[in-house]
Amino acid sequence: MKKILITGGCGYIGSHTCIALLEAGYDVVVIDNLINSRKKSLEAIETVTGKSLTFYQGDIRDKELLENIFKQEQIEAVIHFAGLKAVGESVEIPLEYYQNNVAGTLTLLEVMRQYNCKKIIFSSSATVYGDPEINPIPEDAKLSVTNPYGRTKLMLENILRDLYHSDQTWKITLLRYFNPIGAHQSGLLGESPQDIPNNLLPYITQVAIGQLPYIRVFGQDYPTKDGTGVRDYIHVMDLATGHLAALEHLENQQSLEVYNLGTGQGYSVLELIQMMSEVVGHPIPYKVLERRPGDIATCFANATKAEQELGWKAQFDIKDMCRDSWRWQQNYPKGF
Numbered sequence: 340m341k342k343i344l345i346t347g348g349c350g351y352i353g354s355h356t357c358i359a360l361l362e363a364g365y366d367v368v369v370i371d372n373l374i375n376s377r378k379k380s381l382e383a384i385e386t387v388t389g390k391s392l393t394f395y396q397g398d399i400r401d402k403e404l405l406e407n408i409f410k411q412e413q414i415e416a417v418i419h420f421a422g423l424k425a426v427g428e429s430v431e432i433p434l435e436y437y438q439n440n441v442a443g444t445l446t447l448l449e450v451m452r453q454y455n456c457k458k459i460i461f462s463s464s465a466t467v468y469g470d471p472e473i474n475p476i477p478e479d480a481k482l483s484v485t486n487p488y489g490r491t492k493l494m495l496e497n498i499l500r501d502l503y504h505s506d507q508t509w510k511i512t513l514l515r516y517f518n519p520i521g522a523h524q525s526g527l528l529g530e531s532p533q534d535i536p537n538n539l540l541p542y543i544t545q546v547a548i549g550q551l552p553y554i555r556v557f558g559q560d561y562p563t564k565d566g567t568g569v570r571d572y573i574h575v576m577d578l579a580t581g582h583l584a585a586l587e588h589l590e591n592q593q594s595l596e597v598y599n600l601g602t603g604q605g606y607s608v609l610e611l612i613q614m615m616s617e618v619v620g621h622p623i624p625y626k627v628l629e630r631r632p633g634d635i636a637t638c639f640a641n642a643t644k645a646e647q648e649l650g651w652k653a654q655f656d657i658k659d660m661c662r663d664s665w666r667w668q669q670n671y672p673k674g675f
């Protein structure tokens with residue numbers, strides 16, 4: 340049985356990916372320092388799958404701990420989710436972002452090399468496309484970033500490219516996620532923001548359930564279908580199976596590969612609010628405010644490369660995403 344190390348496996352995308360891997364028959368080892376998650380997500384994974392995983396609580400910057408993990412476990416490949424991800428916060432505390440995301444990944448890569456484990460799938464982001472010149476965005480579009488968080492992702496993509504060029508026995512895949520939303524269909528697992536959410540979807544569900552008074556729609560003067568921002572929302576379980584497909588492809592991969600994980604479809608803020616209102620069965624209040632600094636008008640993926648090369652395509656539509664997010668929100672109004 341192949342054993343996969345999942346860094347950040349207690350978090351939103353990592354925990355859903357653990358489910359997909361366990362269900363596909365992989366052994367799973369998780370390292371997480373719980374800075375943005377709870378151990379409860381592991382219990383939910385085990386309840387959903389009926390399988391157990393091995394958990395190490397700790398930081399990927401703790402070299403000794405990582406060495407112990409690689410000594411104890413026969414790790415075949417790493418899926419690397421661990422990191423900080425809030426754009427606004429990254430502007431406030433850039434050093435923490437570079438330290439955690441960049442230094443943490445360097446430590447991880449050094450220990451992997453030390454133990455001759457040279458297969459890694461890295462969580463990148465559509466944020467590396469900056470304000471895209473074309474939509475849908477292909478993988479070879481121009482890259483640019485405007486905030487420290489995005490810069491950590493672009494730096495890490497470049498570091499991984501340099502590593503691959505120095506030693507082509509590495510097998511490296513960069514996955515650029517678009518906007519992950521939704522939750523596992525069981526309603527036992529979902530996104531669990533610790534404070535007031537920054538992202539749109541958890542904000543909408545918290546308004547829908549009455550925890551926040553209204554949605555703040557950031558700008559209605561963009562050059563889009565209704566003036567509000569357009570994004571490529573993707574179900575978190577589709578992302579999870581995207582990782583599985585990438586993992587299975589890694590073995591035969593001849594070079595470093597980059598894949599967009601998106602649906603290829605763009606929805607506006609108002610369309611998402613409308614869809615969620617239909618799912619919850621009542622209107623959800625919103626107010627149009629000023630644009631949020633740093634936001635772009637439109638961003639959606641050209642997802643054909645993943646389909647052609649990984650045989651992966653998003654299966655869930657926007658209504659499924661809203662329905663599953665809402666089920667999770669109702670079951671766990673305060674998150675884990």
Ligand code: NAD
Nearest residue numbers: 347350351352371372373374375376398399421422462464
């Ligand atoms: P998350 O915060 O829910 O999960 C990240 C996990 O990593 C958390 O459990 C956290 O406790 C852990 N962690 C953070 N720093 C760590 C460290 N130094 N050592 C050990 N564990 C650590 O975030 P997520 O939404 O699941 O995102 C996972 C990855 O995907 C991140 O790298 C993020 O940048 C990337 N990503 C996320 C999105 C998104 O919108 N959610 C979009 C694109 C890319």
Ligand code: WQD
Nearest residue numbers: 426464466537538539540542555556557568569570608634
């Ligand atoms: C979506 C749309 C907002 C909140 C961010 C990161 C990106 C990636 C995914 C990690 C935009 C509007 C939002 C609100 C609103 N993360 N909005 N009211 O900004 O596309 O991407 O998360 O890699 O790097 O930047 O996602 O959910 O914040 O915003 O009107 O309260 O909703 O203006 O048009 P975004 P989002």
